[in-house]
Amino acid sequence: xxxxxxxxxxxxxxxxxxxxxDPEVTLEGCIGQRFIAAGMSGKHIGIHGIAGNALGxxxxxxxxxxFGNAQxxxxxxxxxxxxxxxxxxxxxxxYAMRGGKIFVQGNAGYRAGIHMKAYxxxxxxxxxxxxxxxxxxxxxxGGVIIVLGLGRxxxxxxxNFPCTGMHGGKLFLRSDCxxxxxxxxxxxxxxxxxxxxxxxxxxxxxxxxxxxxxEELLSAPFTVVTPDSGNPYQQMYVAN
Amino acid sequence: xxxxxxxxxxxxDSRCIRCRVCERQCANEVHWYDEDxxxxxxxxxxxxxxQRCVTLCPTRALKIVKSDCRLRENANYSDQTIKEIYxxxxxxxxxxxxMGNPNPLPVYWDRILIxxxxxxxxxxxxxxxxxxxxxxxxxxxxxxxxxxxxxxxxALPPQLTLSMPVMFSAMSYGSISYNAHAxxxxxxxELGICYNTGEGGLHEDFYKYGPNTIVQVxxxxxxxxxxxxxxxxxxEIKMGQGAKPGIGGHLPGTKAVGDVSKTRMIPExxxxxxxxxxxxxxxxxxxRQLVYSLKEATQYRLPVIVKVAAVHNIAAIASGIARxxxxxxAIDGFRGGTGAAPTRIRDNVGIPIELALxxxxxxxxxxxxxxxxxxxxxxxxRSASDVVKAIALGADACYIATAACLAxxxxxCRSCHTGKCNWGIATQRPDLVxxxxxxxxxxxxINLMNxxxxxxxxxxxxxxxxxxEALRGNRLMLRGVGLTEKELEILGISHAGE
Numbered sequence: 001x002x003x004x005x006x007x008x009x010x011x012x013x014x015x016x017x018x019x020x021x022d023p024e025v026t027l028e029g030c031i032g033q034r035f036i037a038a039g040m041s042g043k044h045i046g047i048h049g050i051a052g053n054a055l056g057x058x059x060x061x062x063x064x065x066x067f068g069n070a071q072x073x074x075x076x077x078x079x080x081x082x083x084x085x086x087x088x089x090x091x092x093x094x095y096a097m098r099g100g101k102i103f104v105q106g107n108a109g110y111r112a113g114i115h116m117k118a119y120x121x122x123x124x125x126x127x128x129x130x131x132x133x134x135x136x137x138x139x140x141x142g143g144v145i146i147v148l149g150l151g152r153x154x155x156x157x158x159x160n161f162p163c164t165g166m167h168g169g170k171l172f173l174r175s176d177c178x179x180x181x182x183x184x185x186x187x188x189x190x191x192x193x194x195x196x197x198x199x200x201x202x203x204x205x206x207x208x209x210x211x212x213x214x215e216e217l218l219s220a221p222f223t224v225v226t227p228d229s230g231n232p233y234q235q236m237y238v239a240n
Numbered sequence: 241x242x243x244x245x246x247x248x249x250x251x252x253d254s255r256c257i258r259c260r261v262c263e264r265q266c267a268n269e270v271h272w273y274d275e276d277x278x279x280x281x282x283x284x285x286x287x288x289x290x291q292r293c294v295t296l297c298p299t300r301a302l303k304i305v306k307s308d309c310r311l312r313e314n315a316n317y318s319d320q321t322i323k324e325i326y327x328x329x330x331x332x333x334x335x336x337x338x339m340g341n342p343n344p345l346p347v348y349w350d351r352i353l354i355x356x357x358x359x360x361x362x363x364x365x366x367x368x369x370x371x372x373x374x375x376x377x378x379x380x381x382x383x384x385x386x387x388x389x390x391x392x393x394x395a396l397p398p399q400l401t402l403s404m405p406v407m408f409s410a411m412s413y414g415s416i417s418y419n420a421h422a423x424x425x426x427x428x429x430e431l432g433i434c435y436n437t438g439e440g441g442l443h444e445d446f447y448k449y450g451p452n453t454i455v456q457v458x459x460x461x462x463x464x465x466x467x468x469x470x471x472x473x474x475x476e477i478k479m480g481q482g483a484k485p486g487i488g489g490h491l492p493g494t495k496a497v498g499d500v501s502k503t504r505m506i507p508e509x510x511x512x513x514x515x516x517x518x519x520x521x522x523x524x525x526x527x528r529q530l531v532y533s534l535k536e537a538t539q540y541r542l543p544v545i546v547k548v549a550a551v552h553n554i555a556a557i558a559s560g561i562a563r564x565x566x567x568x569x570a571i572d573g574f575r576g577g578t579g580a581a582p583t584r585i586r587d588n589v590g591i592p593i594e595l596a597l598x599x600x601x602x603x604x605x606x607x608x609x610x611x612x613x614x615x616x617x618x619x620x621x622r623s624a625s626d627v628v629k630a631i632a633l634g635a636d637a638c639y640i641a642t643a644a645c646l647a648x649x650x651x652x653c654r655s656c657h658t659g660k661c662n663w664g665i666a667t668q669r670p671d672l673v674x675x676x677x678x679x680x681x682x683x684x685x686i687n688l689m690n691x692x693x694x695x696x697x698x699x700x701x702x703x704x705x706x707x708x709e710a711l712r713g714n715r716l717m718l719r720g721v722g723l724t725e726k727e728l729e730i731l732g733i734s735h736a737g738e
Contacts, residue, residue, distance in 0.1 A: 014536055034529065039466045039537030057533040060466040073520050076533065079465045092520045096461035098505055114519050115460065119505040139515055142507065168510055238333030239657060240324060240583045 005030045005049065014038065017045065032071065037062055041081070053090070056083045059100060065209075072109070075102050078124070084209050091133070094126045097143070101125040101202070105210045106151075108132040110159075116169060118142025127206045134159040137225070141168040146199055148174045148206070148217060156180055163188075163225050171225040172199055174217065182225060191224040241330060243323050247289045248307045249282040255301035256280055262293035262302060267660040267672055290653035292662035324583070335583035338656035338666070340483060340575045340620055340642055343587055347575075348594035348727070349626045353736055355717040357704040364706050366697035372707040373404040373693055377474075377614040377636055378543040378567040397567060398543045400454075400474045400614075402637060403432030404693045405708055406627060408685075409572075409618050409639035410456050410476065410547070412438030414491045414500045414512065415579035415656070416645075417673040420665045423648055423681030425449035430682065431689050436639075437463075439478055439514060440491070441503040447471050454545065457534065459488060460514035462504040466537060474568070475534050476545040477527075479518070482576030482619040485549030485590045488516040489580070495659055495668055524560035531565040543567035550574060550596030550619060551589075555603035562604055562612045570639060571596050573619025577642040579666055580657035593619040594633065598731045601634025601713055624695030633731065634713045647688040648681045 001022040005013055006029040013033050017025060023043050030036070030049030037045055038054065041061035051070040056062070061080040069087035078097040088106030096115045099122035107130035114135065116124055124143035131152040137145050140163065149157035157175040163186045172191060173180075182188050196218050204214045249270060258280060263271040268286040271293060273279075289304045311319050324335055357363045364371070378399035385393040408424045415438065422445075424435040429452045436454040437446075441463015446453070455472035457464050469475055480486065491504075491512040501508045521527050531544050546561045547570035548554070554571065561569050573593025578586065597617045604610040617630050618639030627638050646652065649663040656666035664676030696708075705711050719736040720728050728735055 010532075010536070011540075018539070035533050035536040038533055039469070041466070053529055054533045058464070058466055058469065058537045073529070073533075076520065077461045077464050095520055096464070098465070111519055115513075115515065117461075117506055119507070120502075138519070139513060141510060141513070165513070165515070167513065168507065236334055237336040237582075237657075238327050238331040239655075240327060240335035240337050 001025045002028065004028050005033060008033065010034045010036070010052070017043065030066075030068070037064055056081070059083065061100075069106070074104075075100070078102070080122070086210070088130065094124065097124045097126070098122055099124050101205070102127070103206055103209055104128045104130075106130045108136075108147075111135040111138055113137045113140060113143070113145040113171075115139040115141060116143040116145065118169060125202050127202055129206065129210060129212075131155060132158050134161050135164060136162040137166055137169075137171045138163070139165040139167070140171065140227075143169045144172070144199065144202065145169070146172045146174075146202055146206075148203075150212070163227075166225070166227045167229065168227060170198075173223045173225070174220055175223060176221050177223040185229065186225050186227050188223055188225045191222040195224050196222060241326055243326055244309050245284040245287065245307060247284055247287045247304050249284045249287055249293075250303045250305055251280060251282065252301045253279070255299040257299055257301075259298060261296050261298065265292050265296050265662060267662050267667075267669065268658075288653045288655040288658070289651075290655065290662045291651040295651075336580055336657050337583040337586055337654060338578060338580055339652060339654040340577045341587050342654065345575075346592065347620075348592055348723075348731070349622070349629055351721055351723050351727075352594070352629050352731070352733065353719050353721055354625065354628060354632070354699060354703070355719070356702040361704040363704055364701040366694070366701045369701075369706065371697040371700060372709070373696060375402050375405045375637055375708055376400070377402065377616065379613060380611040382611060398474075398541055400434065400543050400568070401432075402434065404689065404696065405631060405635070405637035406621075406689060406692065407433050407454070407616070407637060407639055408435035408644050409576075409641035410436035410438040410454075410478065411579070411641055411645075412440030412456075412462075412491070413443055413503050414438075414440040414495055414668070416665055417661075417667055417676065418443065418499065419673050419676040419678050419681065420645075420648060421446060422678035423676065423685060424644065425453065426678060426682035427685035427689070428452040430686050433689070434473055436476060437472070439489075440500065440512070441505060442468050442471055443499060443503045456547075457530075458514050459516070459518045460512060462506065462512055462514070465505070469534060469538050469542075472542065474543045474545055475538065476547050476570065477518075477530055477534070477566075478547050479521070479527075480547065480549035480551075480572065481578065482549045482572030482574050482590055482593070483578035484581040484585045485551050485574075486516060487582065487585055488514040489578075490514060497668065500668060524564050527561065527566075528564040535565070545570050545616070547572060549576075550591045550593050552591065554591070554596045555599040558600040558615075559603055559607055559609070562607075562609045566613060568614045568616060568636075569600070570616040570618065571600060572639070573597075573617070575620035576618055577620075577645070578656075593617050593621075594629075595727075595730050597630060597635055598633045598715075602732055605713075624692040625699060627692065628696055628699045628711070629718060631708060631711050632714050632717045633733075634715075636712060643688070644685060647684045648676060649684075 010033045032052035034052040039058040043062040047066040054073040057076040059078040059081045065084040072090035074093040091109035110133040376399040379397040428435040439458035450471040453472040458478040493509040545568040546566040574590030614636035617635040621638045661667040718733045
């Protein structure tokens with residue numbers, strides 16, 4: 001189905017998306033409508049234009065491919081599915097996502113992957129092609145965040161305070177991370193070959209969408225960050 | 241440094257029959273049998289005064305009393321203050337407490353008195369005449385609109401229908417047990433009210449109670465997914481909690497085991513951390529975004545509640561929430577309970593619910609947006625008269641949790657954070673959980689609510705009011721006693737005798 005988003009409010013737009021039996025929807029002229037495809041499953045939505053905040057919130061198994069930038073809160077509390085962004089995204093992407101994958105060709109704002117989780121067979125994955133703002137992977141509790149740092153020039157791959165409060169999952173930064181300060185409750189080191197094998201399929205998928213060479217990307221050093229404990233607050237309290 | 245125990249275990253040896261019930265019942269391992277001396281002994285340093293042994297001792301041989309071994313009296317440095325310093329000097333830890341603030345701060349409910357009719361406007365007998373306790377929570381339309389054919393447009397925003405203006409407040413599965421949740425869910429269903437999942441997700445066994453369930457979405461988003469959001473009768477966004485305004489919470493990994501981790505949708509043994517803020521909410525506009533993302537995900541079928549702690553600028557905050565698209569505001573006062581909170585926060589942060597409620601109701605009326613939202617108040621609603629006073633101060637309904645726990649057997653020992661609740665409520669230990677029988681737990685909750693419902697009717701009847709709707713915000717029915725002019729002004733009531 002072809003759908004022209006121009007002039008539609010987010011409520012009407014989502015109604016039309018829900019109503020259609022056609023699993024393939026192409027959305028033209030998107031001008032920042034929020035909540036596109038919130039909670040939806042079984043759809044393949046192509047978006048032309050700019051998707052607004054909370055794109056694919058609570059997504060439950062659809063594929064969203066947006067040919068332009070997206071704004072804040074992409075994939076908020078996402079459970080399953082894929083969000084592919086041919087552009088850059090705003091803040092707090094993948095907040096508390098539990099499953100599914102987010103691929104971003106360009107950069108991400110602040111707090112990407114905040115409180116990302118994992119659950120049983122579900123391991124969420126977020127791949128950012130460019131660089132990210134501060135507080136990347138804050139409170140990360142599970143899943144895999146990969147930042148490739150493409151086209152960042154002289155800027156660091158991540159801004160300040162990455163991994164604050166991290167207590168699960170893994171974070172890969174395609175950089176030696178010299179000069180980047182990590183908090184004391186995480187370990188960071190150069191990833192070994194077998195760890196890169198873990199992320200190879202995700203990088204390959206990134207390349208499939210955005211057309212880079214996976215092996216070339218993997219030939220650069222990656223820093224892997226893991227928490228030193230799943231129970232960071234254990235020793236903080238005394239019963240009163 | 242050893243701190244002298246707070247309690248003494250007093251055993252009447254002439255009554256004790258050495259049945260060892262106390263020993264088997266105490267998860268804190270206070271009691272044991274001495275084979276040599278053929279006597280029961282106890283280590284009171286482990287006692288939390290939960291009264292389990294006292295209650296189950298078949299010969300009433302036991303009592304727990306406050307130890308009279310005190311430090312030298314000091315009106316400034318109380319025993320408690322000194323011992324807290326010792327604990328922190330020993331461990332370097334943040335003091336952690338449970339349940340509501342126990343300090344002697346003002347309880348305004350006890351300073352407010354209810355009116356009754358005499359001579360004119362006669363009282364109504366609830367046994368003889370119909371009394372309406374049903375309430376509908378949600379946004380009410382401001383105007384009457386007609387469809388193009390002239391008929392009345394009767395479509396309403398989604399409403400939460402309650403048979404009486406009381407609901408069971410949020411307590412997560414994890415902070416309380418499976419059997420406690422089962423008791424609350426069954427009682428709420430039987431009573432036609434709602435219970436609240438708290439932020440720990442909804443156990444798969446309890447989806448069937450959905451029409452009487454409020455599902456909560458907190459900063460950690462535990463167990464939040466499409467089916468969960470659609471399972472309940474309303475969705476509550478937890479911004480804050482009366483017992484710990486401004487801070488988050490965390491369920492220690494030791495409690496995130498088995499079904500608890502499954503229901504929260506996190507790995508076993510992993511800390512379930514709820515950060516203090518929602519990381520996507522820094523403004524009313526951001527709150528609006530979460531409200532609408534939830535409405536979109538559930539196709540506008542469910543009312544959205546925003547729960548906040550009662551804090552200094554609560555009236556302005558509530559005004560913002562009323563404009564955020566939320567259908568219901570829940571305000572939690574500073575005496576509200578908790579499964580664990582830093583002592584200093586619990587005892588020093590937030591304001592009394594009575595003042596917060598009155599201030600919010602007035603502000604929303606003054607701004608002409610009172611009907612945009614319903615107001616639910618919680619944070620130590622202890623009785624039917626507290627409910628009636630709250631409604632007359634402007635609440636649409638009340639949340640109760642401590643009172644509900646008491647109905648299920650809680651003895652308010654304030655040791656929930658240990659996870660060793662001898663009454664099977666605030667624990668995940670299977671041997672303790674099974675002590676709470678959901679058949680009995682739910683029946684006791686039903687009994688309590690039925691008793692309150694009758695008392696509410698009697699109090700209303702006494703005032704000559706036959707419907708909750710006519711009581712809401714009816715401050716003429718209240719008088720203050722022993723309150724300052726400022727307090728009366730905030731409460732919006734006159735002094736007794738006026």
